[in-house]
Amino acid sequence: MKKCLFSVWALIVTGTQLFAQSPTVLTVKADKPTATIQPTMWGIFFEDINLGADGGIYAELVKNRSFEFNAPMMGxxxxxxxxxxxxxxxxxxxxxxxxxxxxxxxxxxxxxxxxxxxxxxxxxxxxxxxxxxxxxxxxxxxxxxxxxxxxxxxxxxxxxxxxxxxxxxxxxxxxxxxxxxxxxxxxxxxxxxxxxxxxxxxxxxxxxxxKNTWKQRPNGLRADLVQLLADMKPGFLRFPGGCIVEGRELSTRYQWKKTVGEVQSREMVINRWNTEFKHRPTPDYFQTFGLGFYEYFLLAEDIGAEPLPILNCGMACQFNSAEVVPMSEIDPFIQDALDLIEFANGSTDTKWGKLRADMGHPKPFNLKLLGVGNEQWGPQYLERLPLFTKAIKEKYPTIKLVNSSGTDPNGERFDYLNKNLRSMNVDIIDEHYYRAPDWFLQNAHRYDNYDRNGPKIFAGEYAAQSVATVSPDNKNNWKCALAEAAFMTGLERNADVVHMASYAPLFAHAEGWQWTPDLIWFDNLRSYGTPNYYVQKLYSVHKGTQVVPLVQKNEAVAGQNDLYASSVLDKNTQELVVKIVNTSDKSQTTNVVIESAKKVGKTGKLWILKSENLESVNSFEDPTLVSPAEQSVTLKGKQISLTLAPNSFSVVRVKLS
The missing domain is CATH 2.60.120.260 (Galactose-binding domain-like)
Structure with a gap:
């Protein structure tokens, strides 16, 4: 009797183990595209923070070259x-x-x-x-x-x-x-x-x-840093920020007209990050504007990205001085926006189009996007926004405008702006989220139920914070990057709503930073991409052109069994691209079943980004510690069998013909 009971128990245990180890079946409905992916889907956010411009991508080596710092002989x-x-x-x-x-x-x-x-x-x-x-x-x-x-x-x-x-x-x-x-x-x-x-x-x-600047240009950019950007194949470049658009007060706001023309005639101002944080004072941080709006447009053109300039809307940083221009004096700010479009797109017969030509670029930059205000909120912003919108749309109806939803992804401030912006039927709403990794995992469904006919979304600034927002102890570790990868499956799945997304901030000098975490770190000679960089790059390089459903039991894969997934078609290469994130500390086997009338290739390519240690970070000494490894995969008919490593992000490409 005991032997019988033991045999039955053994059978039950064995069966349970077999059931636990059975592969998770994911189904890709490759013949049923649900959304078109915008060319701008994955892009770059640039701000002159962390010595990102002077001392960073702007290749000038002399500090205070024109003696205009507050202390004229500083440096x-x-x-x-x-x-x-x-x-x-x-x-x-x-x-x-x-x-x-x-x-x-x-x-x-x-x-x-x-x-x-x-x-x-x-x-x-x-x-x-x-x-x-x-x-x-x-x-x-x-x-x-x-x-x-x-x-x-x-x-x-x-x-x-x-x-x-x-x-x-x-x-x-x-x-x-x-x-x-x-x-x-x-x-x-x-x-x-x-x-x-x-x-x-x-x-x-x-x-x-x-001499060896990017494209060997005089007054040029640091070649290794631009190359890291070009390698991402970004869809857009947002510039010049960020909070420097606003300034701590209006007198130190970013004014694009002071950043164009002859370099020696550009007017320097203090950088608002100079004194922003007591834990990282940077008294020698100024903006010389050798890297100005013309250079930003050139950079966007060089790396194949749509330019997205952001302009001040008559409001300084609301966390600092909260200065505003009276409504009766808002016209010059609106005119700055109109003149910028003329600078970017106008014929050489116009005032600002001629300046662009005189600087060396007679051909228009073909500007399509423009941001009004950075992280503004409240009734003052909503009071000013319609005036900008009306003036710009009347003269340039095809320009799409990006509008701020404030600093947070939820709460009273966000709700107020989101409701009003939607009632105004704005083009694009810019949402920002600097949150803990768990927030990103919990919000992979965020856009599943957004109004498909309402404004489009720009996930304009996001980064998982390993400690807390604004903490100097934040790290670009694999835990944060993995959470971002999981969240981005939700952005990609909802590409009919989310038209743009960018990590922020972009650059940080190892000895001159104010904010962490950051996508790319550099010193005076070296640079490297963080694990977060490689996540962004994998999404951007494998962007695709159409979203196709990837489901488990007819549900989007957004946390079930610690898996997150999305899938796209790439019409340009006739390939299916599958992205799967395993946030479990155990390996998982999956069978990806491709439902398609087309033939599926017998082999494909697989990129795996992983680390057994969630605290892993890249460094100058080990710049590719967490970076993608490429290998081939063999398909069985229309099925991809994968063993997903613990805490991993996998991207698969297979041919459809």
Whole structure:
């Protein structure tokens, strides 16, 4: 009897184990597309935060090159050797409307030594052996002056690793240039400008760029950082922010017209992240606007992305000063929006279209999208928005406008804006969410029941926070990236509602950041993508053109058995793309059954992004610790059998013909 009972029990246990290990069946209805995926679906959000522009993607190596910082000589130090005489005086033109009023007047006599100025760069200057660097300066000399400039790159040991000479020639302001080649690599180099001879000299816009910028452009961008963006194949580039659009107060808001035209004539302002956080003060953080709206448009064009500029709507940051322009004085702000569209799209016969052409781009940029306000909320925003909308739509009816739903994805502020924006029948609502990883998992269904005929959604800023929003201890760990990957299946599944999405912020300098987490980290010489970057890249590169249902027992896969999934067709390549996220700490077997009248390829490609440790992060020492591994898969008829690793994100592509 005992033996019989044992046999029955063994059979029950074995059967239970077999049942537990049976594959999860997911069905893809490949012949029944439900939505068209917009070319703009996955994109990039750029803001000049964390030294993202000056000191980051903008390749200028000299800090405070035009002496316009609040402390005019910040970043510079006088240097004397021997008994040389020398002095530097900051002078101000005090011309009405001057955008770059300061320059320096140098008096020197180097007969018995050396006198010069040293610039420290942005946490040093990244210099590479064998690379060429272009030095330039605006000079004005007096009659009797015999001063020449001896330029040196100096490493942390005080050794010269590059040098060149330049002789000022004119009594009027003139830009002069010389190139030098580095003899060694140094992440913390400095620039020395020695004054040789006797006399007086005026100098302004002292600049140093690597020759090897993106596309070798003068006044260019850092090539490795742009390459990381280009590799994502983004659908859009949102710029210039972010909170710097608003400014802490209106006087420091972003004004696009001050960022175009000749570089030496662009008016610098303090960066609002300079003093934003007590835990990360950055007193040397300013915006020179060498990277301005023209350069942003060029960057978008270079990487194949739609430009999405965001403009101030007459409101400063509501967390800071909350200043607003009176309604009676809103017209110049509206005119700025109209003029920007003319700058981007107007013929060369127009004022702003001609400026674009004069800057080197006669062909229009074909702007289609424009944001009005950043993270504004409340009745003041809703009061201003209709005026912008009416003026823009009357003159440019095809421009789609992005409208703010505030800072949060729910709550009284969001509900108020969401209700009113929908009643106004706006084009696109910009939703932001900086939340814990669990929030992203719990909200994979967020857009399943949104109104299909209402405004479209721009998931304009999102990032899972490993500790808490605004915490300096947040990490770009795999737990956060995995939660984002799961949430993004819901964005993709609802592509008829969600037309755009972008992680934020984009860049962070390892020694100059204010906010974490961030998509891409860099120092003066190196850069790497985080696990979050690889999630974004996998979605963007495998975007597809149409959504097709992927279900388990006729339900969307959004958390059942800790699985999240979506599927798309790519008409361009005649392929089916399946994305599956396993948030369980155990491996799971799945059978993906493809329902299609078309033939299915016998093999496919599989990309797996995974880590056994949810706390894993990429780093300068191990930049691809968490990065996709590619392999092939073999199909059995119209079925893909997969063993999903614990805590993994998998992407499969198979041919349909």
């Amino acid at each position: 510079w130090k006088e240097q004397k050797e021997g008994e040389a005489f020398g002095s530097t005086l900051v002078e101000n033109r005090l011309e009405k409307g001057a955008t770059n009023p300061r320059y320096i007047h140098v008096t020197a006599n180097s007969d018995k030594g050396k006198y010069g100025l040293i610039n420290e760069g942005f946490r040093g200057m990244g210099i590479k052996q064998g690379e060429t660097y272009d030095f330039s300066v605006w000079t004005r000399k007096t009659d009797a002056s015999s001063l020449t400039l001896h330029i040196e790159l100096i490493n942390t040991k005080g050794e010269v690793i590059g040098k060149a000479d330049l002789t000022p020639t004119d009594k009027d302001w003139k830009k002069q240039s010389v190139s030098l080649t580095a003899t060694a690599t140094e992440p913390k180099a400095k620039l020395a400008v020695w004054f040789v001879g006797t006399g007086n000299l005026d100098l302004d816009m002292i600049s140093l760029f690597p």
